[in-house]
Structure formats: structure tokens, C-alpha cells
Amino acid sequence: MSRSLVVEEPRRSRLVVGDVPEPGPGEALVRVAAAGLCGSDRELFEGARPAGFCAYPIVPGHEWSGTVAGVGPDVDEALVGARVVGEGFRGCLVCGPCRNGAPNLCASGYDETGFTRPGAFADHLLVPARLLHVLAPDADLRAAALLEPAAVIAAAVRYAALRPGETAAVVGAGTLGMLALQLLAAASQARLAAIDPRAERGEPALAAGATVFHRPGEAAEESFDVVVETAGAPGTGHAAVALARRGGRVVVTGIPGDPSDAVPTALLVTRALTLHTVFGAGPADWAYAVRAFDSGVLRPAGLVTHELPLADFEKALALSASPGAGKVLLRPDAT
Template sequence: MTTGETRSVLVERPGTHRLVTGEPPTPGPGEVRVAVHAAGVCASDREVYDGTRAAGYVRYPIVPGHEWSGTVDAAGPGVDPALVGRKTVGEGFRACGVCARCRSGETSLCTAGYEETGFTQPGAFADHLVLPAGLLHLLSDDADLTAAALLEPAAVVAAAVLRAAPRPGERVAVVGAGTLGLLATQFLAASSPAELLAVDPRARPLGQAAAMGATATAGPEEATSLVGRYDLVVETAGAPGTARDSCLLARRGGRVVLTGMPEAGAHGIDPVHLSVSQLTVSSVFGAPPAAWSYATLAFGQGLLRPAELVTHRLPLTSFGEAIGLVGSGDPEVGKVLLTP
């Protein structure tokens, strides 16, 4: 890359991408430009590439990349120039800020329409990213920016944990031990549960979960013997049956928080079971500012160790390989990062 140029991975339409170069974007009023350090590739990015993301939640052509970290390298008009040089992450939702949901702090429920970095607005699979300065969550000068690229999924998990309100001494289960599940395990271990179960069909993620605070692990079939045991169940997998199974794991009067995003055709939750067991079921899509603040605070204090989840770091030019890894089903593939 020559001086003065910036590269971006452009997905022109499902199944078609190319690396484009051009002048670095210029931040407008109230905006900053970030030099991207690393950007995570997740199942949602694979959906964008495959064309399976729900209508209205992607706009082609698009530069993907919603999980990222970097350093502010330019400030637009009206932005404090002291931000330049700061390490940072940032929220993805481009909420309106004035509707009733935004005014209550629930920006992920903005009623003005869906806009999100990497899906409808240019994302971080690029050398530079422009976004409103108000979406930044600044990090300490000594922060590990590679690890910080996982703070977007950590913020989603933080939203789930804030919704779940775990109490010390509770029995807790996490269904799914992918990126979200392992981050949830770390968050929930910090709440001093009496028991913390991780459920996943893969041996390697279960071993990681045990190292991150899970007191017990089980495959899905083993977990059927634990029906009705848990005060709190956090579902992170988004597999066809995990929402239903999570509700079955919860005790009568228990709490379930769903964070996974299943495809069409997933098994439904039995409404009779919900009513008779008097379960409280919540769901999370994205993360509001409070969850981002919680995640960055936990990261800064060392309660989250996201670097341990990274298995692959690839250059922007290897976007196709990265997408292939994420969709491979290989249990040895954890978090894949693109590093401009």
C-alpha cells in the first residue's frame, strides 16, 4: 500500500468480493477516523458473504467488519482533537438518538430504522473506518488492541449479563462455547456462581470453558440429565434447538437470556412449559451503550481475557480464507481476525 491510500474489502454482492484502494476517508462534523488495528470475522459476516442475512439487515455493496479495535488518527470538525492518538473500540449501531427507545438508553431498539457499521454502513475490514465520535469507547494507552477487537461480542454478552442479573451462589449454565459463550463464561464466573456449566458438542471449546471458570462441562446429550436444574441459563449458540433446550435447563421460576441468532426453522419454545414453569425469558440483539461501558471496564480490569479466543490472524488480502475458516465447522477454529 502506498502512502496516502487506504484498502477496503468490498463485498459487491453475495459471493463476490474484491480489495479496493482509494484515498483515506475524511471524517465529517462530529466524526473521527480510526486506523484499524484488527477486526474480527464472525458468523454474521459469513451471512453477508453468503447472502443469507435477513432482508433489511444488510445493504450491498458493503465493506463488512463490525468487531474492531484501532487508534483515532483524525478528528472531524467539532470533535476534540485530543482524541487523536487514543486507542479505542466503538459501537456499531448508528441509532437516531432522539426516539423514545434511544432516549431511554436502548439504542439497539432504535425505531428510526436499522443502521449498523459493517452491514449498512462501511465497516472495519479496511485500513480506516469513519464513525461518529460519540460511539467511541476509549481504552487505556497500554491496552492490547488485538484482544480489544473482541469487545464487540463482549458487549453483546455484557448486555445479556446485565439483563440476567446473576447473583452469587446461583446455579448458572451457558449453552454454546463459541466466542460469545466463552466470553459469557468469563463474565459469569466473576459473579461467584455455585455452579457454572458450559454446554457444547465440541471438546476443545469445553476445555477452554473449564479454563475460563466453568465448574462443569457437558455435551448436549449429557445436558438432558440436568433439566430443571439452573437458576440462570444464557444461550449463545443460535443452533436450531438451543433456545428450546436452554428453557428446559432452567428451574421452575428461572431466567433464560437468548443471545444466539438462529436461522429460519429453529425449534420453537413450548409455551405451555414457559407458562407452567413461570420462566422469565429475555433476548439480546446487539448492545446498548451501558453494555459497552461494562465490557470495556471488565476488559480494562482484567476480568475478560479475550486474547485467548483468537486462533487465526490474517491480512486483509486473505478475506476469502478468513470467511472459509469461519464457515468450516472446524472445532480448532476460534476467533479469526483480519489485521490491516
């Protein structure tokens, strides 16, 4: 028996019971340990995700961890029993971006686990074995469920290329922001500012590696070598650019809810800034995040605040949007 949480159409979900799926050629069957919820899952449920970036009916769940329970033909049987996480983008493998290591930018179109392919809000998940990343044998699978957002932040940190002695700021102290602080603190602790309107995020931000915490506007007179934006809230892209020194580097990961929220071109040009944006994560970003996790540099366990069973999907969605909530997990083994 295997259960799956299916969103049949916007605002309608149900728990479906069926047979355990069989892995086909090149596939691995993963027993899901934990799967995280994020804003894109709320968009999917509410019907607010842009056309072309979702399909109904769908089993959501793109942030996950688990154990390989079986493999199909042409897959190394030594994978069975391994603790794993996995990439979500199903690139074509033949276009230019895929050949260049960026299946998240595949020219054949968008295709991702949990949005256009069945995801991990289920007991079992079928994925191409080539997408798996094997964790340490004693890895904490509860914490490892956050390695998908960590891989996105790894992409941002790799673009930022923070060097020892340089200063940095992170705009937004939610899950992505906390992961960014941990990785940036490992590169340089010269000055690492966390900026967020929620005062209660100050102590966790300092624990994550920030040297100082500011509310918006409190760092207006400062400038930083590197600024990483993680919030996707109105004005945060503008704030990130304004905080960068002349010749500095800015990486934007959030998608603003207000399409009229513009990054000021004048500041980009007059400050000669380097601006990068991030959409998802490629294989190299995943490898970076997994190494950081296995080594203890990345410590996502403390960001988990709630764990619920599959049947409580809609309750978990509401919790994930509530003030004070960190990462909310669905746990198939929970009752």
C-alpha cells in the first residue's frame, strides 16, 4: 500500500491509496522520510502558480528526503538502503543549458517534480536515479528535507563568490535567509548583516552566523560587498541593490508578488553592480549543498518548527504561512 496526497484542482485535495509503484528502467523508488512545504506549494494549491509551471491533478512535494527502497533495470542495486535527496528538474539532457549543467533552465521547457511530475507528499516517490544525491549513512533525514531550498541558496552563494574579509548582507531572514547566513558565515565573518522586519528573527539570525541584525531602513547608511536577497517581498529587490557598495555583487532569489516592484536600473549602472538572479538549482549547486550538509557547515535542523502527517496537508499549508512558523514538514510516518 502507498498513499499519495493529490491536489486534483485548485483548492481541492484528497489522500489516495494505491499499490506501491514499481521502478522502471533508470528509476529509483524512494521511501519518503520527510517533505517540506513552501510558498510555491501554497500557490499550487490556490491555483496562483503561473501557467506552464504546474499541472493538475498533481502530487506536490519538491523538497524531500528519504531512503532508496528499490531500483529498476540499469540502476546500481547498491543504491538500495541509501539515504538520499534528489534534484527536481527533469531536463532533456540534450539542449544547450542541460549540456552546460543547468537542467533548471532547460530549453525544452519547464518540468519539475512536485509541479508537473508526481512529488513527495506521499509514502513513495519514483525518480530518475541520475537525480539522486547520496547522503552520509547517518544523515538526519528530517533536516535533509531542507536541502532543496539549500541548493537554491548554494546557487546564490556560488554566484556571490564571497571572499574572506568581505562584508555581506542577507535581505530576508526566513528559511532561505537563514540557510544563506550559514553558508556565507563559513566564507567570511568580517561583517554579515541579516535584515528582516520581524524582530523575533534577530536571535535565530545571529545563531545562524549573522554578526548583526537590522530591521529595514536601519542599515541604510551601510554598504556591503555582497548582498543576497531571499524574501521575494515588495521592495526587497530594491533594498538589496541599495545596500550594495559601488562595484559590489547582488544576487536575487525571491520572486516579488507585485510585478510592478522594479529594481532601480539607475543604481545598477551608477554603482557598476554585478547582478545575478537564481531560478532553481543545478547539479553543481546540489553537490555544494550536500557537501556542506554532510560536513556540518549547513545546519538546517533548527529551522523545522512543525511536523504533520500527510492527511493534514491543508493544515500544514496554513501553518507554513502563519507568523512565527519556520519550515513545516509532512512526515508520512507520522500519525
